[in-house]
Amino acid sequence: MNAQLAAYSTSTGEAFQFWVLGTVAVIGALCTVFMKKAVHSALCLAGTMIVLAVFYLANGAYFLGVVQIVVYTGAIMMLFLFVVMLVGVTAADSLRETIKGQRWLALLCGLGFGILLVAGIGNASLNEFNGLTEANANGNVEGLATLLFSKYVFAFEITGALLITAAVGAMVLTHRERTERAKTQRELAEQRVREGKHLPPLPAPGVYARHNAVDIAGLLPDGTPSELTVSKTLRERGQIRDVSTEAISDLKALEQRAKDRLERTNSGEASQ
């Protein structure tokens, strides 16, 4: 190995780290795409991001590596998890295809795009390798700060405007203006009496002596489940468990067992 090649390649330890953690990163990315539930996707993505943070550190970007962990895995991924919890954890993707063959076409497009990218990088002449020892001589953070507050100061200021706009935008999108005064408890009670329906509190969920979980609708006297007993949030997410048929299936199983026993005893008597 000549001197130029030696200067061009990294240490063996870094190579080992790259191959091990690179595999983890690719597996995490694949799991992000192919996991059915959004929570699992979010956790896999968090893993990939931590691996990328390690790669930043290995590449001499110490500040970015720490920022990646604090901002990405700490703040952004937790925001994602928060929204996943808000929207409904068990809400899995529907597997019905709306456009025929879209999935295979998408996979084909992805494969072609990947080949294009890899071929492009392979043909590029990337034979410059200087390393960051010179640039990081006064410390990575100091070097970044010098650049940020001299050459890129205008972009930095505009970033501030962008962040303020984003914060205001998020508030505008999620905040609902209350146009009238909130009703007091007395007014609500009077309204209920005036409307004449559900004077008493709403019925409780669950079928006592069997199930009393909140996601099980209470049964009416004729055995049909009453949606009114389940909380509005669960109703809207479609997370109501139905146990109305369980009693009937239990009865059916009991009858079947009784029949089996009768048949056995009958055949036993016949054989004697």
Next chain:
Amino acid sequence: MNPVNYIYLAALLFTIGATGVLIRRNAIVVFMCIELMLNACNLTLVAFSRMHGNLDGQIIAFFTMVVAAAEVVVGLAIIVSLFRSRHSASVDDASLMKL
């Protein structure tokens, strides 16, 4: 090891993210795939910064992170308001401009 390998890895991650955006229908997962693509770009910038021996690439990666944070805030707010009006986070259900 050749440091160009970092760029190959970034290309692979970017491709996986792009495929995910095309395949998945859950808006949150699509959004996570976009984050994956942004991260792959950041890895490219950091690797190039090391190859060229100056810190400009890291500065641009830093700005990418700031823009990604702003994007996540607005995007998740849009998803939450979509969920409120349509009771679903699937991108197929958001086919009308107005309810």
